[in-house]
Amino acid sequence: MILTIANTKGGVGKSTLAVNIAAARAILGKKVWLVDGDKQGSSQTAILIRSEANIEPGIACSHFPDGPVLRTQVLQQKDNYDDVIIECGGRDSTAMRAALTLTDYLLVPFVPGSFEVWAMEDVVNMVKEARSIRDNFPAYSILNRADTNARSKDNEDMVAAMSEYAEEIPVLEHMLYSRKAFANAAGSGRSVFEMKLKAHEKPAKEELEKLLSILF
Ligand SMILES: Nc1ncnc2c1ncn2[C@@H]1O[C@H](COP(=O)(O)OP(=O)(O)O)[C@@H](O)[C@H]1O
Ligand SMILES: [Mg+2]
Structure with a gap:
């Protein structure tokens, strides 16, 4: 399946999610292709770190910030993979438009406090x-x-803001919490399943597991 992780806004965890999901699916024996449609190219950089470190299983990766190129390549190559994970971002992203013409599923991450109306409206x-x-x-x-602070209202406030667009893009019941493990794993092209985690970071695995069960 083709899964697109997109938001016109940066810093919301697109790369972190894309890499964690791609690596988690690869561990399950899936043939995975991560298509980085963001100019930044940080997902691609992470996967290259993975391959340079010879971490198995390997994950195919490409960087196509240009929409028409992304579209042609994904159309041509998608059947060679079980999962194609596309990341795209940036306000005038032709890659995002192209990905949306092909994707089977779209996931739009937000972080608490990141709500700016234009971002959601653009998407x-x-x-x-x-x-x-x-x-x-x-x-x-x-x-x-x-x-992770149970007393904070930030999560609730953000979900309420996201819910204003629920008619087109409903809010997933599940969320991922702020955990260094997600960031550390993605930085080296891995998923949290491939990391030795400290006790308080261990819920990261359950959170990712649950997300995968929703998506696939
Ligand atoms: N669930 C999370 N817990 C902790 N840090 C996170 C989490 N998701 C993302 N981050 C961190 O937030 C920053 C932005 O994430 P990134 O995936 O690069 O966003 P984007 O691709 O949308 O620009 C990075 O420093 C990343 O490590
Ligand atoms: Mg990114």
Whole structure:
């Protein structure tokens, strides 16, 4: 399946999620291709770190910030993989538009406090545009880097803001909390399943596991 992780806004965890999900699926024996459609190219950098460290299983990776290139390549190559994970971002991203014409599933991460109306509106408009030219496809927003402090209202506030766009992009019931393990794993092209975690970081594995069970 093709899974797109996108948000016009940066710093919301697109790369962190893309790499964790890609590596987690690879461990399950899936043939995975990570397509980095973000100009930044940080997912691609992470996967290259993985391959340079000879970590098995390997993950195929490409960097296609240009929409038409991404579209042609993904159309041509997708059947060679079980999972194609596409990351895209940036406000005028042609890669995002291209990915939305192909994807089976869209995940839009947000972090608490990251809500700026334009970001969600841009994404919603792109989703509408894509849905006008193709079959409907599931699209969900997800709260990432959620505050682990149970007394904080930040998570609730952010979910409420995200919910304003629920008609087009409903909010996933599940969230990923702020845990160094997600960041550390993704930085080296791995998933939290490949990391030795300190006791308080261990819930990261369950959080990712649950996300995978929702997506695949
Ligand atoms: N669940 C998380 N817990 C802790 N840190 C996170 C989490 N998700 C992302 N981060 C950190 O937040 C920053 C932005 O994440 P990144 O994946 O690069 O965002 P994007 O790709 O959307 O720009 C990075 O420093 C990353 O390590
Ligand atoms: Mg990124």
